[in-house]
Amino acid sequence: MSDKLEITITKEQGRIDKVLSEKLPSYSRSQIQQWLKDGLVLLNNQQVKANYKVRAEDHFIINIPEEKTLDIKASDIPLDIVYQDQDVAVVNKPQGMVVHPSKGHPDHTLVNALLFHLDHLSSINGVIRPGIVHRIDKDTSGLLMVAKNDHSHASLAQQLQDKTTLREYTALVHGNIKHQKGTITAPIGRSKTNRQMQDVVEDGKPAVTHFTVLEHFTDFTLIKLQLETGRTHQIRVHMKYIGYPIAGDPVYGPKKTLAGNGQFLHAGVIGFNHPVTDQWMTFEAALPEIFQKTLANLEKPIDF
Numbered sequence: 001m002s003d004k005l006e007i008t009i010t011k012e013q014g015r016i017d018k019v020l021s022e023k024l025p026s027y028s029r030s031q032i033q034q035w036l037k038d039g040l041v042l043l044n045n046q047q048v049k050a051n052y053k054v055r056a057e058d059h060f061i062i063n064i065p066e067e068k069t070l071d072i073k074a075s076d077i078p079l080d081i082v083y084q085d086q087d088v089a090v091v092n093k094p095q096g097m098v099v100h101p102s103k104g105h106p107d108h109t110l111v112n113a114l115l116f117h118l119d120h121l122s123s124i125n126g127v128i129r130p131g132i133v134h135r136i137d138k139d140t141s142g143l144l145m146v147a148k149n150d151h152s153h154a155s156l157a158q159q160l161q162d163k164t165t166l167r168e169y170t171a172l173v174h175g176n177i178k179h180q181k182g183t184i185t186a187p188i189g190r191s192k193t194n195r196q197m198q199d200v201v202e203d204g205k206p207a208v209t210h211f212t213v214l215e216h217f218t219d220f221t222l223i224k225l226q227l228e229t230g231r232t233h234q235i236r237v238h239m240k241y242i243g244y245p246i247a248g249d250p251v252y253g254p255k256k257t258l259a260g261n262g263q264f265l266h267a268g269v270i271g272f273n274h275p276v277t278d279q280w281m282t283f284e285a286a287l288p289e290i291f292q293k294t295l296a297n298l299e300k301p302i303d304f
Contacts, residue, residue, distance in 0.1 A: 013054065
C-alpha cells in the first residue's frame with residue numbers, strides 16, 4: 001500500500017513543486033514533479049499541476065507510491081566498489097560498461113552488477129535503474145554515487161539539483177588550448193540534424209562546464225573539468241563546441257584518433273554530503289591503465 005501525507009500551507013509561497021520539495025527534504029524536486037504528473041498530489045480532491053501557486057490554508061493530500069520490487073537479473077560481474085555503508089556506495093565504473101539496462105543493452109550493465117554485489121538499492125528510478133542517481137556514458141570511466149535506499153536517493157538527487165556535489169573529470173582533447181582556465185556556458189539539447197546526438201542549441205537546457213589545463217602535448221591537451229550542470233554528453237558536446245573534441249570520442253570527435261576503447265574521459269573525483277550524517281565525503285579514482293599508457297607515449301611540445 002502507498003503512504004499518504006497531508007500538508008497544510010501556512011506562509012509558504014511559490015510553485016507547488018518547489019514548496020513541497022522544501023517541506024519534504026527526504027524527496028527530490030524531480031521526484032515530487034513526477035508525483036504531480038502522475039496525479040498523486042490532490043487539493044480538494046483535485047489533481048494539481050507542478051506550476052500551481054500555493055495559497056495560505058491550502059491542504060494537500062499526497063499519495064506516495066509504494067516502492068516497486070526490483071526484477072532486473074543480478075549478475076556476478078566484477079565491480080570496483082570504492083566505498084559503501086548502509087546508505088550509499090561509490091563505484092568506479094570501467095570504460096565500456098553501460099550504466100543501466102535498455103532495449104539495446106538488456107544485461108551486463110552496472111545495475112546488474114550492483115544487484116549482485118550490494119544488499120540494498122533505492123527504487124525511486126524504478127526497476128530499470130535501481131540505485132542510480134546519475135550516469136556517465138558507456139565509454140567514460142569513473143566514479144558514480146549509488147543510493148542504497150530511497151531517503152539517500154532523494155538527498156543525493158537534491159544535491160545534484162542544488163549543484164552542491166563535486167564532479168571532476170580528466171580528459172585528453174585534440175589541439176592545444178591556449179588559455180590556462182575557462183568556462184563554457186552554452187545550452188545543450190538534441191541535435192537538429194541527428195536525433196541520436198546532443199548539440200549546443202538555442203532552445204537547449206542551460207549547461208556550464210569549467211576546465212583547467214593540466215599538461216600540453218604536441219597535438220593534444222590534458223585538462224581537468226568540473227561540471228556545474230549534468231546534461232547528456234555535456235563535456236563531449238562542450239569541448240567539440242569550442243574546437244577541442246575529446247580524443248577517442250567516436251561520436252563528437254575526429255574519426256582518426258588515438259587507439260583506445262572510446263573517449264579519453266574519466267570521472268576521477270566525486271564529492272557529496274552523506275545523506276544521513278551530512279558529512280562531506282570526497283573520493284578519487286586513478287586514470288584507467290589505457291589512459292595512463294596513452295599519456296606516457298604522447299610527444300611533448302618542444303616549446304609552447
